[in-house]
Each structure stands twice: as structure tokens, then as C-alpha cells.
Amino acid sequence: xxxxxxxxxxxxxLPRRQRVAEMIAVVPSQNQYQGTGTIYHVFGNVGSGMxxxxxxxxNFSRSERFKSSIFQFYFPxxxxxxxxxxxxxxxxxxxxxxxxxxxxxxxxxxxKEWVENVLEYATEYLSVQY
Numbered sequence: 001x002x003x004x005x006x007x008x009x010x011x012x013x014l015p016r017r018q019r020v021a022e023m024i025a026v027v028p029s030q031n032q033y034q035g036t037g038t039i040y041h042v043f044g045n046v047g048s049g050m051x052x053x054x055x056x057x058x059n060f061s062r063s064e065r066f067k068s069s070i071f072q073f074y075f076p077x078x079x080x081x082x083x084x085x086x087x088x089x090x091x092x093x094x095x096x097x098x099x100x101x102x103x104x105x106x107x108x109x110x111x112k113e114w115v116e117n118v119l120e121y122a123t124e125y126l127s128v129q130y
Contacts, residue, residue, distance in 0.1 A: 005029045005076045006083070008122070009069040010115060011039070011060055021108065022115045025060055026083065029074060035061025040087050040118070046110045047098035052087070072119055073128040083122055090118050 009025040027037030039058040044050040060066060075083065093110035122128070 003029055003074070003076075005074055006037075006080060007034060007074050008072045008083075008119070009034075009037075010072055010119065011069045012067040013060075013063065013065045014067050015065065022112045023060075024087075024115055024118060025058070025069060026080075028077075035059060035069070042092045042111050042114045044092075045098075046093050046095045049094040050092040050110065050114075052092045054087075073123060073126075073130050075122070075126040075128050079126050082126060086121050086125065087118055090114060090121070 005028075007027045007029050009027065011023045011025045013021045013023065015021050021041075023039050023041035025037045025039055027034050031037070036057060036059045039053075039055045039060055041053050042050045043053055061069065093114055095110065
């Protein structure tokens with residue numbers, strides 16, 4: 001019997017410039033195919049302020065830029081609202097000391113840090129199982 005809940009993955013992509021981008025994928029645990037779910041990420045330039053993004057029903061593993069997905073944890077379906085609150089609690093990165101016209105590659109470490117912070121906070125406040 002499959003548990004009703006969500007599997008959380010750290011997903012990496014190879015953007016057009018061949019630099020790795022990390023995102024969070026939340027996939028219903030009862031889905032037989034675990035390559036489709038909701039993607040949470042930040043994008044843009046950290047100097048002018050990045051933005052949060054969410055894409056429902058994203059078939060992330062079929063993207064030509066998909067590199068890998070690593071299982072992080074499972075949480076029960078009744079805690080989806082709490083996971084989304086955690087995502088919304090973490091503002092998109094903004095560092096005014098980075099020139100707004102600087103190359104976007106400078107934003108990648110900030111995006112990775114955002115992903116790590118959201119996942120760390122989620123493991124503290126959700127009823128996660130590994």
C-alpha cells in the first residue's frame with residue numbers, strides 16, 4: 001500500500017550556459033512515475049532581486065536539461081500547506097552589492113543556498129520520513 005503524501009527531491013538541471021541549477025520537486029508519493037510534480041525555485045539576477053517560481057505538473061525528468069534528482073524525504077499529504085508556507089517564508093535572494101548587470105552565473109550560489117535553506121527548515125517542521 002502506498003502512503004498518501006509527497007516525496008521531495010533536490011533536482012539539478014544544466015542551464016544553457018552549462019552551469020548547474022538546483023530546484024525542489026514535490027511529487028505525490030502515490031504517482032508511479034516520480035518524474036512529474038511541482039517545482040519550486042528562484043530565478044533571475046541576485047543584484048536586482050531574484051524571484052520565486054512554482055510550476056505545477058512539471059514533467060521535470062523529461063527536460064533535455066535535466067541532470068538528476070535526489071530523494072530528500074517524504075511528508076504526509078496533510079502537511080502540504082505547511083511546506084508551501086515554508087517556501088513562502090524564505091524570500092528570494094537579493095544582494096544589492098552584486099551589480100544588477102553582472103553575469104547571471106553569480107546568482108547560482110544564491111539559488112542553491114535558497115534550496116538548502118528551504119529543505120533544512122522543512123525537515124525541522126514537517127513530519128518527514130527518510
